[in-house]
Amino acid sequence: xxxxxxxxxxxxxxxxxxxxxxxxxxxxxxxxxxxxxxxxxxxxxxxxxxxxxxxxxxxxxxxxxxxxxxxxxxxxxxxxxxxxxxxxxxxxxxxxxxxxxxxxxxxxxxxxxxxxxxxxxxxxxxxxxxxxxxxxxxxxxxxxxxxxxxxxxxxxxxxxxxxxxxxxxxxxxxxxxxxxxxxxxxxxxxxxxxx
Numbered sequence: 001x002x003x004x005x006x007x008x009x010x011x012x013x014x015x016x017x018x019x020x021x022x023x024x025x026x027x028x029x030x031x032x033x034x035x036x037x038x039x040x041x042x043x044x045x046x047x048x049x050x051x052x053x054x055x056x057x058x059x060x061x062x063x064x065x066x067x068x069x070x071x072x073x074x075x076x077x078x079x080x081x082x083x084x085x086x087x088x089x090x091x092x093x094x095x096x097x098x099x100x101x102x103x104x105x106x107x108x109x110x111x112x113x114x115x116x117x118x119x120x121x122x123x124x125x126x127x128x129x130x131x132x133x134x135x136x137x138x139x140x141x142x143x144x145x146x147x148x149x150x151x152x153x154x155x156x157x158x159x160x161x162x163x164x165x166x167x168x169x170x171x172x173x174x175x176x177x178x179x180x181x182x183x184x185x186x187x188x189x190x191x192x193x194x195x
Contacts, residue, residue, distance in 0.1 A: 010139040014098035064089045114157035122165035129176035
């Protein structure tokens with residue numbers, strides 16, 4: 001298994017974002033956006049024959065990045081109109097999480113947060129696992145078995161951008177297969193998707 005410290009170069013590359021404009025966008029120009037995230041509570045069905053199940057809804061308001069972070073262990077789908085800031089919010093979350101991971105590694109902490117990785121689904125040409133491997137491949141070699149172990153052990157924090165922009169039916173099938181595998185074989189992991 002690869003030690004988490006081997007992810008340092010990958011994490012540093014996120015913080016050093018290649019272009020100055022992109023770096024400023026996620027670090028300086030990000031404007032926190034508020035969103036309402038509904039929490040649903042379902043009441044128990046009474047034994048009366050004519051009663052129906054009722055749903056009470058309570059809305060909480062969060063800054064988007066904090067809301068994503070709070071609900072990520074339960075999987076989150078961020079929905080909004082084009083240009084509303086979904087991708088920018090995911091890049092900001094990626095940047096913040098990478099900074100936390102890198103600091104934990106550099107300080108020699110025993111517990112390191114899951115390694116964030118952003119996959120842009122609009123360019124998906126094969127499996128989601130292959131896209132993750134390709135994205136990390138610039139910094140370290142992860143075979144499929146090791147990658148699956150990281151997913152299973154909650155070592156990765158997946159940020160999937162552009163669900164509504166999947167390029168074709170094959171890409172949709174690959175994404176759905178990945179989603180089903182995660183739901184059935186792995187315990188719930190950090191998984192954020194913007195569509």
